[in-house]
Amino acid sequence: MREEALGAAMRASIPMTKGFVEAEGIVAKVDLTDCSQCGLCWKNCPFGAIEDIDKNPHIIEALCKGCGLCAADCPKECIQIVHYGxxxxxxxxxxxxxxxxxxxxxxxxxxxxxxxxxxxxxxxxxxxxxxxxxxxxxxxxxxxxxxxxxxxxxxxxxxxxxxxxxxxxxxxxxxxxxxxxxxxxxxxxxxxxxxxxxxxxxxxxxxxxxxxxxxxxxxxxxxxxxxxxxx
Ligand code: SF4
Ligand code: SF4
The missing domain is CATH 3.40.50 (Rossmann fold)
Incomplete structure (x- = not known):
């Protein structure tokens, strides 16, 4: 969708123009104990804030906005959001x-x-x-x-x-x-x-x-x- 693409481009441009990224306190935390490596979280994060490292999710907190999408959809309940657990x-x-x-x-x-x-x-x-x-x-x-x-x-x-x-x-x-x-x-x-x-x-x-x-x-x-x- 055009609007979504525009929104994503605008958000991506903010750190580029500012030259730094402000990390937010409300971020995702992952516990890999029960992770099935399904990949849903890193495929769906709208901010590209989850890296796939050898099929294990790794949260890049500087990019995470704390929306909670990854936590809500994780089939193994491995992800929590600080303050919104x-x-x-x-x-x-x-x-x-x-x-x-x-x-x-x-x-x-x-x-x-x-x-x-x-x-x-x-x-x-x-x-x-x-x-x-x-x-x-x-x-x-x-x-x-x-x-x-x-x-x-x-x-x-x-x-x-x-x-x-x-x-x-x-x-x-x-x-x-x-x-x-x-x-x-x-x-x-x-x-x-x-x-x-x-x-x-x-x-x-x-x-x-x-x-x-x-x-x-x-x-x-x-x-x-x-x-x-x-x-
Ligand atoms: S969605 Fe959950 S189970 Fe799937 S890779 Fe991410 S943390 Fe692991
Ligand atoms: S809380 Fe939102 S922004 Fe942060 S890692 Fe999960 S899906 Fe991405």
């Missing part, structure tokens, strides 16, 4: 669904455009149901399939994945990869007897507060929830 996200899911999970929507919201839209909705004091519990991720690509299944297994009424509106993504292709993953996840859910109608997605630019509000209203109604009020 599996344990940290699982703890948030558990806490959010501790009480009355059947009344709640877990919303995985990307830190960039989607969270911007949520903020706009909040600043505008738009009236909308407060059934969602937001779990922030850097990119929608961080939302592993197991997080969604965990939410449903804990009784969540619904799960919403919110990322940047296409074709833009802070991580070049993160939203596309997330969208593809959700297609695969729905197929898997169908086979296992989960109700795929409880898994929603929305793609937002930072100015789309009204779209977030509309999604909250639609989802709450479609799931048959009593609209919660902000406390």
């Amino acid at each position: 599996d344990d940290q996200i699982a703890a948030q899911i558990e806490a959010a669904l501790e009480e009355k999970p059947e009344e709640k929507i877990i919303a995985f919201v990307c830190h960039w455009c989607a969270l911007g839209a949520v903020d706009i909705a909040g600043v505008g004091r738009s009236e909308h149901p407060a059934n969602a519990r937001i779990i922030r991720v850097m990119c929608s690509a961080r939302v592993a399939q197991k997080y969604v299944i965990d939410c449903f297994d804990r009784g969540a009424a619904g799960v919403l994945v919110a990322g940047c509106e296409f074709p833009t993504c802070h991580y070049i292709t993160g939203n596309y990869k997330c969208s593809d993953r959700l297609v695969r996840l729905r197929k898997k859910m169908e086979k296992k007897g989960y109700d795929t109608g409880r898994l929603w997605e929305v793609w937002l630019s930072a100015s789309m507060g009204p779209k977030w509000v509309a999604t909250m209203k639609e989802m709450t109604e479609a799931l048959g929830l009593v609209p919660a009020r902000k406390s």
Whole structure:
């Protein structure tokens, strides 16, 4: 896609013009113990931040942007993201669904455009149901399939994945990869007897507060929830 190619070229040009690279604290870490050397991680990283060294992945931290795509898709769960590890996200899911999970929507919201839209909705004091519990991720690509299944297994009424509106993504292709993953996840859910109608997605630019509000209203109604009020 032309936009993705342009985005990649622009990002690649930044270190060239600056003459140095700023490493980010939120980076991937790999533990090779269970690695099957499948190569998914180094083939898919949008930033070329994973080297294949004798079929073993090696993270180049100076290039890693911490999107979480590699961690979410690693079939052997060998990769963690600093500050956004599996344990940290699982703890948030558990806490959010501790009480009355059947009344709640877990919303995985990307830190960039989607969270911007949520903020706009909040600043505008738009009236909308407060059934969602937001779990922030850097990119929608961080939302592993197991997080969604965990939410449903804990009784969540619904799960919403919110990322940047296409074709833009802070991580070049993160939203596309997330969208593809959700297609695969729905197929898997169908086979296992989960109700795929409880898994929603929305793609937002930072100015789309009204779209977030509309999604909250639609989802709450479609799931048959009593609209919660902000406390
Ligand atoms: S995706 Fe996981 S299992 Fe596959 S090579 Fe990378 S770290 Fe190893
Ligand atoms: S996919 Fe994302 S988190 Fe993983 S190494 Fe590449 S930039 Fe870092």
